[in-house]
Amino acid sequence: MRDATTSALLSAIAARRDDLVALTRDLIRIPTLNPPGRNYRAICEYLANRLERSGFGVDLIRAEGALGDSAAHPRWNLVAHRDGARPGDCVHFNSHHDVVEAGHGWTRDPFAAELEGERIYGRGACDMKGGLAASIIAAEAFIAACPDYRGAIEISATADEESGGFGGVAHLAEQGWFAPERVQHVIIPEPLHKERICLGHRGVWWAEIETSGRIAHGSMPFLGDCAIRHMGAVLAEIEAALLPLLATKRTAMPVIPEGARQSTLNINSVHGGAREQEQDYTGLPAACVPDRCRIVIDRRYLIEEDLAEVKGEISALLNRIKAERPGFDYEIRDLFEVRPSMTEKDAPIVRTTARAIKTVLGRQAAYVVSPGTYDQKHIDRIGRLKNCIAYGPGILELAHQPDEWIGIGDMLDSAMVMALVLSQLLAH
Numbered sequence: 361m362r363d364a365t366t367s368a369l370l371s372a373i374a375a376r377r378d379d380l381v382a383l384t385r386d387l388i389r390i391p392t393l394n395p396p397g398r399n400y401r402a403i404c405e406y407l408a409n410r411l412e413r414s415g416f417g418v419d420l421i422r423a424e425g426a427l428g429d430s431a432a433h434p435r436w437n438l439v440a441h442r443d444g445a446r447p448g449d450c451v452h453f454n455s456h457h458d459v460v461e462a463g464h465g466w467t468r469d470p471f472a473a474e475l476e477g478e479r480i481y482g483r484g485a486c487d488m489k490g491g492l493a494a495s496i497i498a499a500e501a502f503i504a505a506c507p508d509y510r511g512a513i514e515i516s517a518t519a520d521e522e523s524g525g526f527g528g529v530a531h532l533a534e535q536g537w538f539a540p541e542r543v544q545h546v547i548i549p550e551p552l553h554k555e556r557i558c559l560g561h562r563g564v565w566w567a568e569i570e571t572s573g574r575i576a577h578g579s580m581p582f583l584g585d586c587a588i589r590h591m592g593a594v595l596a597e598i599e600a601a602l603l604p605l606l607a608t609k610r611t612a613m614p615v616i617p618e619g620a621r622q623s624t625l626n627i628n629s630v631h632g633g634a635r636e637q638e639q640d641y642t643g644l645p646a647a648c649v650p651d652r653c654r655i656v657i658d659r660r661y662l663i664e665e666d667l668a669e670v671k672g673e674i675s676a677l678l679n680r681i682k683a684e685r686p687g688f689d690y691e692i693r694d695l696f697e698v699r700p701s702m703t704e705k706d707a708p709i710v711r712t713t714a715r716a717i718k719t720v721l722g723r724q725a726a727y728v729v730s731p732g733t734y735d736q737k738h739i740d741r742i743g744r745l746k747n748c749i750a751y752g753p754g755i756l757e758l759a760h761q762p763d764e765w766i767g768i769g770d771m772l773d774s775a776m777v778m779a780l781v782l783s784q785l786l787a788h
């Protein structure tokens with residue numbers, strides 16, 4: 361199974377262990393918090409220095425004017441490109457460099473990148489600075505082992521994945537960076553686990569529903585019309601009719617975890633009635649009948665479903681209530697939508713990665729689909745590039761949690777898989 365070239369490449373990665381650890385720790389120590397989007401320029405410059413030393417030409421690209429971009433928090437992205445000795449395909453590794461807030465419950469400093477045994481701890485360790493570091497080590501080891509490769513290798517570090525990716529991959533895709541004429545294979549090293557190939561994600565629809573009423577004195581509620589009670593009717597109908605229906609909609613997409621292998625709906629927020637007062641307000645609320653109530657719904661849908669049909673379910677539900685409930689009226693606003701995305705199992709990047717997993721880990725790859733979306737949506741929709749997967753080290757459940765960590769052995773294994781992918785696609 362392993363020829364001499366493969367064995368040499370895998371040993372070369374194992375020999376870079378200290379470098380991989382140091383690189384991962386350096387990346388974690390740059391707190392690229394999003395929101396609001398801190399230190400994006402700093403992490404891009406750090407990576408530019410590193411990759412220039414390895415022979416990459418680098419572009420630092422600001423997503424000027426994109427959602428989230430401002431003078432205080434510019435959205436910086438890095439694309440590093442290294443041509444081989446002759447023409448061929450371009451293999452692109454895309455990682456987001458932003459991390460979510462640390463949150464509560466940490467037993468360590470989230471930005472100290474503490475090393476303990478086989479683990480590196482820190483915000484972003486698994487999501488996804490460990491994956492970014494693994495892809496860099498993989499590329500550097502492959503280039504050293506096979507300097508006259510064909511085609512090109514690209515590594516990008518992009519902004520704002522945690523807030524929709526508009527100042528990151530979406531912007532780059534709009535500028536043509538992911539056009540199929542220039543990039544043929546994409547791996548996104550998100551923490552899906554080193555044995556799994558993630559083919560895509562379910563679809564998303566967020567909407568805001570507002571019910572209206574009439575304000576009146578709270579001692580005479582019959583003179584007003586309570587918007588919160590109207591919303592209560594909406595919530596009751598979602599509970600009684602919609603959620604059971606969604607539970608019956610199963611998908612052939614191999615979504616993990618198992619519970620997400622169906623349509624789901626989350627009530628993201630509810631706002632209504634008197635505004636919450638400032639912390640320094642010590643008085644009581646005023647007695648009023650609320651005239652407005654709003655909820656935000658987060659509907660995740662399947663490749664078998666149609667977005668118009670998904671929206672139709674909600675409008676049918678609201679119209680049903682309207683027909684039966686005196687005084688009921690509503691408005692609905694679309695907030696956000698993403699189509700489901702799923703790369704074919706026989707796409708070249710999928711087949712190549714599966715072979716590499718078999719060689720490195722001695723096991724068959726598992727094919728999965730992510731319950732939530734990630735930057736593949738922009739590469740697919742805007743970039744029109746279908747040959748894209750997520751593959752990287754780490755345990756998905758640790759993402760966004762306190763005491764997030766990445767295993768060094770996992771990073772090394774997945775770096776080996778990524779290097780073998782390069783070797784299969786680009787070695788002469």
Ligand SMILES: [Zn+2]
Nearest residue numbers: 487488521550
């Ligand atoms: Zn991520």
